[in-house]
Structures are given as C-alpha cells and as structure tokens.
Amino acid sequence: MTTAQRIRSVHDAARARLAEAGVWDVEGDLAALRERFLTEDAPAAVARFEAAVAERCRRIPLGHIVGSVEFDGLELVVGSGVFVPRHESTALVAWAARDTTLPHGGVVLDLCSGVGALGLALARRRPDARVTCVERDDTCLQYLRRNAARNEAVLGPVTVHAADLTTAGCLDAYADGADLVVANPPYVSPDVRLLPEWSEHQPRAAVYSGADGLDLIRRIVVLAAAALRPGGRLALEHDRAQPGQVRELLHGDAFDDVTTFVDTAGEPRITVARRTDQEGTL
Template identity: 45%
Template structure:
C-alpha cells in the first residue's frame, strides 16, 4: 500500500492511514469501518480519538503495527481484543480471549440496576454470569454504598473478572466480591437467600444454531453466548434461584435474546413469585431485558395479568 509521508518527515499522516484502513475494513464487512480505523489509529498513537487529527504521524514501525492490526480486524478479530479493552458505561475493562466482550446494549440493564439500587441506603447487589465484571463493577462504581457480588463459572472468564475487579479497587471503587460458581446450581449463594436487593444477569441466551457475527462465532466463548436449543437453558434456573435469593420487594433484571420478548416475561409470570413484570427494549427498539419484583408478601401469585412492555 502506498504511503503518504508528512512534509519534511518520514511519518505518514493519520488521515491517510485511517482512510486506507477504513476502506480495507469496509471491504471485509466490518460495520462502522471508519470509526474502528480511527480507534485503532488512536490506540496505536496513544491519543484520544478526538485528537487524532492533531497527532504526529505514524513512524514506519508504527505504520507496520497499524497495518497488522487492521489486517487482524479485517479477519474479524474483535476490536476489543486488539486494543485489550472494552468501554462500558464509565469504565474501561480489560478483555481478551476467554471472556465475552461486553456489549453497549447491556449498559441499559446495568443502568436499570443502578437506578433500582438507589432505593436502598446500602443495597446488596448480585451479578450472575459476570464475565468481565462489566455490570458488577459499574454498579460498584456508581453506587459506592452497595455491596456487590459477582458470580462467574468459567475459569478463563474468572481471570479477567478478578483482574478488572482488582484494577477498579485500586482505583478507589468499593471492592467487589468474586464468587466462582455455576449460576444454575440449586444451592447458589445459599448464605444470601432472602437478602438480595437487586439481582442482575446477562446470561448466555442465543438459541443454539443461530447465525452470529464472525467476531462472536470465532472469538466469544460459546458457553457465554449460546443458551441451549431455545436460548433459555440458563435463564430458567436463574429465574427460579433469583426468587429464593431476593428479599420481598427485591428486583430482578435479566437480559435476553431479541426473540424472547414474550418468553422471558412469561417465565417470570409462570413462576408465580414475581410481580411488576416488564420487558424493556434496547436502543434499536428490540426486546432486550426483562425485569420483575419479588412479591412483597414473599408468596406465589395466583393466575392473573402477567406483564407489560416497558418504554425504557
């Protein structure tokens, strides 16, 4: 690929390198190719994306590294694996092979959990299927009085979770408790039964056999993506266990596939221990997460109106 060095130097202007990279990424089917090319360039040059135009150009060595990163991204390796981090709400989280890369739509569930947690002066918040710790660590940062417990069963994901938890604690956030456990275990967090104020979960929920982007298919752990034949294999036991862990009036939020906008609220209603059941869309208007409150009387409900669609 031809280079266009800046006048009087051996550096290539960022604009020229980014334009070339954007074309290569677009040809490979990468969405937001220009933005991702800029992010890779900013990462390599060590500047914020917004100041990329003011940065010094690429040295020949930097240009070689940039071109190598662009080639890997064109091969559909996740951008976050290339930069080693993923943005989530107000955090930058370390991610890489072995852990699910947090998605922007999950920020809505985390934000809902933060808002709900403000109902208590010192809430106990549990994050199941924590992965990189995105939800748990966001809650801990935004609700300093909260006690937050993050549960993850994958050894590979646990290493990323512990790394991120240690980093945020060192930055001054309240430490998050990390528990290595299978979230479908019938005795999960037995010592917290009836004490949890807010329970959040972003489980594997894609139905087996569904077509997913190459970044997901080749790089996200399958056990963090696929949730059995109908995508509900983990959600079902989570709903049942959450009813045991939540205090009366405590709340549950669980992310789901965009085909589950009726199924997950239906499971919550059928359980009988929840009320105020609602489903919430993501920013694209697709069904994305369901919420419910543990019945204040702690009992099972009889038949009746089940749930509604929320506006946010």
C-alpha cells in the same frame, strides 16, 4: 512523500480493507486502532497497525485487539476467551442505578458477570451497594479481578464469587438476602445467525444456552426467586425475540410486576420483575 501523506495513505488503505471485510463501524474502529497502534510514523508502528487492521478484517472483536473496552464510564480490560461487554447493556445498569427499591447498603448479585461489566458499573454508580459478581469461567474470573482492582478507587465494595450457576447450592449463602439480581447471561439459540464477532470469536458458553437459548435464564429465574428478599428485583438481559418467553417464565407465584424495556439500541431486551411475598411455585 511527506510523513503526513504516508500516514494518510496507510490510513486510507485500512479504511478500504475494513469496509470490504464488512466491519459495520469503519470510522469508529479505524479511530480506535489508530489511537492504539499508529502512535508514531515509524515502520514498526505502521506494521503493528496493519496487523491489527488485518485481525479486525478477520472479524476478531475490536476489544480483543485493543485489549480494553469502555463500559458505562469504566475502562475494562478484555482479551481472547472472554465476552466483550456491549454498550447496549448499559441500559440495564442505568435502570438498576435508578431502582428506588434498592436500599442504601443493599445486596446486589451480578450473575454471569464475565469481566464484570454490570456489577462493576453498578458498584460505581451506587457505591453504597454491596455487589457480588458471580462467574464460573477461570479466564473471565482473572479479568474480572483485574477490572475490580484497577477501578477500585471509584467502586463501592465488590466481591467475586467463583461458581457454576447450574450446580446445587451455588447461591445458598444469599438465600432471601439479595435486594437486586442482575444478569446478562448467554441466551442465544443455535439457529440464530450471528455476526462472526459473536459466532466465531467469543466463547460459546458466553453466547449460547440450550436448544432455545433459555436454559440459563430458566435457571437464573429459579435462583433469583430463592436469593431475593420479598420486594427485591430481578433484571435480565435477553434476546430481542425473547421478551414473551422470558415474561412467561416469570409468571409464576414468585414474581410479579413484570416489565420489559428497551436497551440503548431501542430493542426490547431487558425484563425486570419483582419478587413477591409468597413462596415461589416456578
């Protein structure tokens, strides 16, 4: 058997195993695993590739196996214990980058920033903005700081703020001072059935939030009302089944101009609202 035939046979066997395991993008995952692990025709490389395929067949997220993910033009390092940013969230970044109400040098808060996807992508697209990423989990914070440092050359100023959003006073430093708040928080309700990549292999605190999934979104609406200046915007990612509930939460005195739009998969998963000039009664 020639080298090319040997590699093809390893490759074909991997394709069949991934398909049988229910992986949804067999060709895309195969290409990523091959590029990362099957770098030469040596038994050690083949063994590493086959071990990686076996992990993917156990539905461990691709990002956790290859160690990085591309997000809106940035390469972000990820690993076990952190949420892998999803391409669908780039729709929120694209909206925020076009937000004409964000002034030059404006203050942006990325709440629940994880490894930094939204905040860092926005800091690349709007290098004039002053972005603060807020996250409570120590593992995420380590990845977030690495990602900010790795991409420093293409980012505007980024600050990392370690804070639990459920604690009192966590954003007091920003009262009435933020121009834009973005968040992709945990929002899944426990009765929603998820693929194993999310239900088993991503941190529960990154996915679920209370009985209806909306506990942290409720909290973020209150925090954003206090942090935003009048006219500032809040942009939230949520489940495709939640636009009505999220819009309801925003229908107090603190926000108006509430709009829901679709993510890159065409699902209604991003809701944006404007901070009114009035004191909030949420």
